[in-house]
Amino acid sequence: MNSGDKKKKGLDGGWGWLVCLGSSLITLSLRSLDPSFGLLFHDLFIELEIDSTGASFIMSILDAIVNFSGLLIGPLLKKYSYRQVAFFGSLLSCTGLILTSRANSMFYIVCTYSVLGGLGTGLAIASAFVALNTFFQKKRGQAVGFSMAGTTLAMMIVPQLIHLLLNSYGFRGAMLMVGGWALHSTIGACLLRPFEPEIKSTNADTKHRNNSTRSDILLQVENNGMVKEIKCDTSDSENNMLEYNKTEEIKKKSQNEYLRKIKETFDLDLLKDGIYLNIVIGLSLYYVAESNFKLMTPFFLTSIRMSKAEVASCLSISAFTDILARLLLPTIFDRLGFKNRTVFWVFCILVGIGRSNSNTYRFY
Numbered sequence: 001m002n003s004g005d006k007k008k009k010g011l012d013g014g015w016g017w018l019v020c021l022g023s024s025l026i027t028l029s030l031r032s033l034d035p036s037f038g039l040l041f042h043d044l045f046i047e048l049e050i051d052s053t054g055a056s057f058i059m060s061i062l063d064a065i066v067n068f069s070g071l072l073i074g075p076l077l078k079k080y081s082y083r084q085v086a087f088f089g090s091l092l093s094c095t096g097l098i099l100t101s102r103a104n105s106m107f108y109i110v111c112t113y114s115v116l117g118g119l120g121t122g123l124a125i126a127s128a129f130v131a132l133n134t135f136f137q138k139k140r141g142q143a144v145g146f147s148m149a150g151t152t153l154a155m156m157i158v159p160q161l162i163h164l165l166l167n168s169y170g171f172r173g174a175m176l177m178v179g180g181w182a183l184h185s186t187i188g189a190c191l192l193r194p195f196e197p198e199i200k201s202t203n204a205d206t207k208h209r210n211n212s213t214r215s216d217i218l219l220q221v222e223n224n225g226m227v228k229e230i231k232c233d234t235s236d237s238e239n240n241m242l243e244y245n246k247t248e249e250i251k252k253k254s255q256n257e258y259l260r261k262i263k264e265t266f267d268l269d270l271l272k273d274g275i276y277l278n279i280v281i282g283l284s285l286y287y288v289a290e291s292n293f294k295l296m297t298p299f300f301l302t303s304i305r306m307s308k309a310e311v312a313s314c315l316s317i318s319a320f321t322d323i324l325a326r327l328l329l330p331t332i333f334d335r336l337g338f339k340n341r342t343v344f345w346v347f348c349i350l351v352g353i354g355r356s357n358s359n360t361y362r363f364y
Contacts, residue, residue, distance in 0.1 A: 022191030038298030069122030093120030
């Protein structure tokens with residue numbers, strides 16, 4: 001639409017910063033537990049005889065559910081608001097965490113922690129980021145950085161909290177506390193007020209709507225009565241053939257209309273965009289590598305004879321440096337005019353070098 005067709009008020013400020021706060025509250029409540037997964041479940045996995053492969057499988061299912069739940073966001077947000085979808089997802093995720101406190105098998109953990117928790121987390125976080133992108137344009141990088149900073153702040157605190165809860169209440173009591181902590185995400189969901197821009201209709205829009213309405217009416221008439229009203233003076237066989245061809249044409253139009261609705265509902269036309277596919281595949285590879293490294297870090301630190309307190313401290317320090325990067329670097333790079341692709345490429349190399357070197361050290 002042209003600039004005169006649609007006016008957006010409240011962008012890059014106003015209620016948008018409360019949306020940023022709500023998005024931060026959702027992510028820090030639902031995803032801050034991820035780096036502490038190995039620390040929290042370590043004793044339970046020993047009790048249930050679940051090895052590192054089983055732990056990786058549980059987290060892989062969780063990540064898969066979180067990511068594939070994005071396919072549901074488009075259809076849901078066309079019918080419900082950001083607030084409603086995020087609130088439902090938050091409740092679903094919290095329910096999964098609370099039910100996990102009664103875990104007695106790997107299958108139980110997959111059903112509650114991975115499937116229920118993953119679906120709820122995916123819906124809530126995706127809704128939050130869609131709302132965030134709607135309220136910000138020029139300051140989008142800063143808004144995303146600030147919203148994710150809350151997550152990393154929680155990641156710095158949660159390992160210490162998990163260590164204390166495990167010592168005091170054991171796994172099951174600690175898991176109930178974590179489920180209660182995650183309920184704070186519902187407060188963040190309430191801050192996701194729908195964005196309502198002023199829309200000015202143009203003559204082209206009115207003409208398009210009129211044409212669409214006229215087409216619908218013609219199609220309805222055609223479906224309801226045209227076939228039955230066909231009258232020919234030809235023989236019965238020719239008349240039947242004409243009616244058959246007309247019926248087949250109507251069926252084909254109905255099928256095309258059904259496929260068109262599916263494409264519009266799930267925005268499948270995006271798959272034709274090569275740049276979009278390149279970004280999605282690249283981010284997916286990075287996300288898988290990042291999540292698997294965070295998953296295995298507590299197990300690795302435990303294997304080199306570090307205590308739970310030392311493991312928690314390492315996770316907190318890592319989260320602290322992550323906070324500094326999220327708060328400072330987006331603003332700096334926006335001002336310097338660096339391209340996101342260049343920044344991403346350079347820091348991926350630095351992350352790879354740093355993590356490769358960490359594997360060469362042993363602590364005794």
